[in-house]
Amino acid sequence: MSKILRVNMTDRTVRYEDVPEKYRFLGGRGLTSSILYDEVDPTCHPLGPNNKLVFAPGILAGTNAPTSGRISAGAKSPLTGGIKESNAGTPWPQSVNKLGIKAIIVEGYPKDGGWWGLHITKDGATFFPADEYAGRGLYEVFPLLFERFGKKADICAIGVAGEMKMSMAGVCYNDAQGRPSRYSGRGGLGAVMGSKGLKFIVVDATGGPGVEIANPALYEQGRKKVLEALRQHDITKPKGGLHTYGTAVLVNILNEAGGYPTRNFREGRFEGAAATSGEAVFETNKRRLGKELYNHACHPGCVIQCSNTYYDEQGNEIVSVVEYESTWALGANCGIDNLDAIARLIWLCNDIGLDTIETGGTLAVAMDAGLLSFGDWQGAIRLVDEEIRKGTPLGRILGNGAAFTGKAFGWIRVPACKGQTMPAYEPRAVTGIGVTYATSPMGADHTAGYTIAPEILSVGGKADPFDVKKADLSRNFQITTAFLDSSGHCLFVAFAILDNPSGYEGLVEECAGVLGADWTTDDVMRIGKEIMDKELAFNRAAGFTKAHDRVPEFMKYEPLPPHNVVWTVPDEEMDAVWW
Numbered sequence: 001m002s003k004i005l006r007v008n009m010t011d012r013t014v015r016y017e018d019v020p021e022k023y024r025f026l027g028g029r030g031l032t033s034s035i036l037y038d039e040v041d042p043t044c045h046p047l048g049p050n051n052k053l054v055f056a057p058g059i060l061a062g063t064n065a066p067t068s069g070r071i072s073a074g075a076k077s078p079l080t081g082g083i084k085e086s087n088a089g090t091p092w093p094q095s096v097n098k099l100g101i102k103a104i105i106v107e108g109y110p111k112d113g114g115w116w117g118l119h120i121t122k123d124g125a126t127f128f129p130a131d132e133y134a135g136r137g138l139y140e141v142f143p144l145l146f147e148r149f150g151k152k153a154d155i156c157a158i159g160v161a162g163e164m165k166m167s168m169a170g171v172c173y174n175d176a177q178g179r180p181s182r183y184s185g186r187g188g189l190g191a192v193m194g195s196k197g198l199k200f201i202v203v204d205a206t207g208g209p210g211v212e213i214a215n216p217a218l219y220e221q222g223r224k225k226v227l228e229a230l231r232q233h234d235i236t237k238p239k240g241g242l243h244t245y246g247t248a249v250l251v252n253i254l255n256e257a258g259g260y261p262t263r264n265f266r267e268g269r270f271e272g273a274a275a276t277s278g279e280a281v282f283e284t285n286k287r288r289l290g291k292e293l294y295n296h297a298c299h300p301g302c303v304i305q306c307s308n309t310y311y312d313e314q315g316n317e318i319v320s321v322v323e324y325e326s327t328w329a330l331g332a333n334c335g336i337d338n339l340d341a342i343a344r345l346i347w348l349c350n351d352i353g354l355d356t357i358e359t360g361g362t363l364a365v366a367m368d369a370g371l372l373s374f375g376d377w378q379g380a381i382r383l384v385d386e387e388i389r390k391g392t393p394l395g396r397i398l399g400n401g402a403a404f405t406g407k408a409f410g411w412i413r414v415p416a417c418k419g420q421t422m423p424a425y426e427p428r429a430v431t432g433i434g435v436t437y438a439t440s441p442m443g444a445d446h447t448a449g450y451t452i453a454p455e456i457l458s459v460g461g462k463a464d465p466f467d468v469k470k471a472d473l474s475r476n477f478q479i480t481t482a483f484l485d486s487s488g489h490c491l492f493v494a495f496a497i498l499d500n501p502s503g504y505e506g507l508v509e510e511c512a513g514v515l516g517a518d519w520t521t522d523d524v525m526r527i528g529k530e531i532m533d534k535e536l537a538f539n540r541a542a543g544f545t546k547a548h549d550r551v552p553e554f555m556k557y558e559p560l561p562p563h564n565v566v567w568t569v570p571d572e573e574m575d576a577v578w579w
């Protein structure tokens with residue numbers, strides 16, 4: 001039987017608890033948000049003793065369901081002040097689930113200083129002192145942990161940004177090759193982990209019971225349907241768009257649509273887009289390595305395999321992964337068109353423990369406010385490596401994100417919702433994603449309701465990107481995404497199953513098969529809505545109102561080239577999403 005592992009950082013004790021009946025059919029985001037809703041005071045200080053950090057592997061993590069190694073990390077966010085679920089693909093949740101652990105709840109508050117790690121095996125969970133690893137880069141620390149705990153271990157960690165409780169600190173996990181490159185990046189959950197004095201959770205599933213599957217026949221039936229859908233779709237199939245060019249395949253597409261935010265959302269098209277795209281990563285690698293290099297899986301069992309690796313002129317790895325969001329945030333949004341510099345900035349974020357999106361958004365606001373010129377990649381590297389990493393007074397301002405930096409510099413052009421900087425889609429040119437940014441309980445988050453699929457990619461139907469009637473579209477995407485984020489599947493399976501009813505059915509059958517639930521596709525909206533309702537109730541109790549479900553004011557009066565459009569979605573349309 002699965003257990004919940006409760007970790008108390010006040011007295012450094014651990015307890016394995018039976019899973020309450022009400023959590024039996026939950027996993028991933030459904031479980032993190034339910035535990036936060038049940039156990040955390042929405043008015044608590046995010047970095048104080050009453051916040052909790054919850055990790056829940058998706059329902060399918062650790063099974064052989066394709067592309068299903070996802071972890072949900074949740075807490076009250078120090079960046080937004082609301083509930084947060086931050087999702088990552090990594091082997092770590094597969095190991096957690098294989099040990100029969102349905103969720104890890106980190107609570108309490110350290111009475112004394114010092115850093116601690118938690119080592120979890122089939123024999124239980126024990127603390128180890130981690131002071132010797134503090135203040136060091138994660139690329140140096142991860143190999144030391146593998147040496148100490150063995151190659152079969154999987155690591156969850158914070159970097160120095162989390163130690164300093166910066167609001168743009170992420171929680172880092174190893175990828176399938178052991179790099180510190182997979183992130184629950186958004187919302188500052190690394191700072192919450194830092195506030196608990198917890199530096200690592202190292203997990204080794206060797207000898208564990210494995211994942212229980214209540215109805216193997218139903219699970220297998222669903223698994224085959226999902227696998228088939230993934231193999232057929234142009235975006236997700238082997239040597240398809242994601243496998244060849246990675247998520248940065250979107251750069252040229254969004255740029256062409258005029259929805260690729262450039263120089264702190266001043267323009268919707270970037271002259272350096274082609275040079276910083278997924279195609280450029282592929283072609284540069286080909287030239288530098290003398291061969292075509294297709295992408296790899298971030299965890300065992302991913303059949304899409306969208307994670308790239310980027311190499312320098314000498315054929316040495318600079319970084320993995322140059323994601324769409326990262327190449328945009330640290331590239332176009334900062335006016336930087338030098339791919340090697342962008343890759344170096346991504347490496348620094350991974351090493352320090354930073355969310356690449358919030359870091360790029362923050363640098364862009366600082367550039368716009370006059371701290372650096374747009375395009376000054378040497379200056380950007382210096383700010384991240386010398387100021388943020390070292391926690392100088394300027395570094396502490398930047399390390400708390402774009403909205404905080406905007407305030408510090410008296411700058412009104414801050415493209416953020418609920419305190420979280422917007423990702424790589426411009427709301428004025430693609431209105432549905434703007435509605436999602438503004439109304440999601442997570443703050444500006446493209447993954448919360450990816451309306452880009454029908455608005456730009458013609459996946460899951462077609463929607464006019466400029467149409468202002470987007471409440472229904474955004475709400476439906478947000479609700480189904482809440483279910484998907486609970487399943488353990490990567491969001492990218494949505495490309496395949498949105499266009500394939502059998503794949504959609506398979507997703508539900510896989511989850512129902514693992515849990516022994518009596519679900520059909522009709523249950524997806526109900527389950528997703530129940531999750532959303534808890535998250536929305538948490539935020540309302542934390543003080544959020546309709547007025548927080550808005551895009552920044554400057555987007556209403558500042559026309560965005562090349563379409564020269566302003567934000568005109570009426571407030572009533574925004575309120576129609578949840579109010």
Ligand code: SF4
Binds near residue numbers: 299302306491
């Ligand atoms: S599609 Fe990409 S991000 Fe998603 S699980 Fe696979 S490798 Fe990871």
